[in-house]
Amino acid sequence: MELKMRPKRSLASELVDHLRRQIESGALAPGDRIPTERELVEGSGVSRTVVREAIARLTAEGLLEPRQGSGVFVTEPRTTAFHVSHGEFDDLVEVRRLLELRLAVEIEMAGLAARRRSEADVAEMRVLIQRIALDVATTGDGSAADEALHGVIARASGNRYFGRFLEFLEMGLVPRRGLLRQSAEDDGAYTARVHEEHVALVDAIARRDVDGAREAVRRHLEHARARLEDFLARGDASADPA
Structure with a gap:
């Protein structure tokens, strides 16, 4: 071979x-x-x-x-048509591809959440935005709260399959901060921008602005993808050292 x-x-x-x-x-x-x-x-x-x-x-x-x-x-072919392995979540090129899938799914999910959300959903989203900021400030990692925020948006969509789909992917589609670690100054700017994007998304959902929510999540995920593309273009994605 x-x-x-x-x-x-x-x-x-x-x-x-x-x-x-x-x-x-x-x-x-x-x-x-x-x-x-x-x-x-x-x-x-x-x-x-x-x-x-x-x-x-x-x-x-x-x-x-x-x-x-x-x-x-x-082995014989599996009956399930879709599967993502744990190893693929640790490969930046694969994460980029999965992020493209997430973009397609979450745009519609956000629009439905804006149409169907409850006041309790919005209140929980706002709490999670603050928790992300607190976790980043204290531990440097707000990914758990980030995952929870997107989970609440999925629930607010009124379609349980969005939430189940995200759970199926184990939320590996949230870009891992450690994989994209840059300078402290750059990370600070990135964190501030993500916070603003989360606020804009939740504000649109709160206003029941369907198109605004879709556009907000598109900007949010396109920003994450652009950061990843820049990271890969600079050659920072490390090859397997073994």
């Missing part, structure tokens, strides 16, 4: 993509044993650690099945 790894991306993710393509194309069919760990190391030029991580990801996705003493085999 000859596999050239592209720079500035997790080597494990590259290997995952390569093996997934082999499986989806039928080159590796259900029941086939994939190349051994040694063969994958020699063929791709990566370490055993990278190979093991890639196999673990595909196993978590249900595409591979390790068998004690026999090797690793391709």
Whole structure:
């Protein structure tokens, strides 16, 4: 197997993509044993650690099945059509793709929340905005409260599937501050801007401004995506060190 790894991306993710393509194309069919760990190391030029991580990801996705003493085999196709593994949440390129999915989903979710929200929903959103600011000030990480805020907006939409969808993705679509850590000055400006965007979004929902809520969440998520794109363009996304 000859596999050239592209720079500035997790080597494990590259290997995952390569093996997934082999499986989806039928080159590796259900029941086939994939190349051994040694063969994958020699063929791709990566370490055993990278190979093991890639196999673990595909196993978590249900595409591979390790068998004690026999090797690793391709499984029968799963009936579920959509799955995101934990490893994909730790890869900035994959997070960018997931953020695009989140953008499509949350624009409509915000519009419905503006139409259907209760006063209690709005009050809870405002409390969570303050909690995000407090958590960032005290611990440097407001992601838990951020997730909760988007969860309340999902609930306010009146459509339980929005909330279940976000839970299914385990809210990995909230960009992790640690992955995008820059200077303290830049982080401070970023935090202030996120706070303003959250306030604008909740204000629009409170006014029952459907179009305003959709536009507010679009600006909010486009800003996050732009920051991530800038981070990737500068080459700050670290490759797998193994």
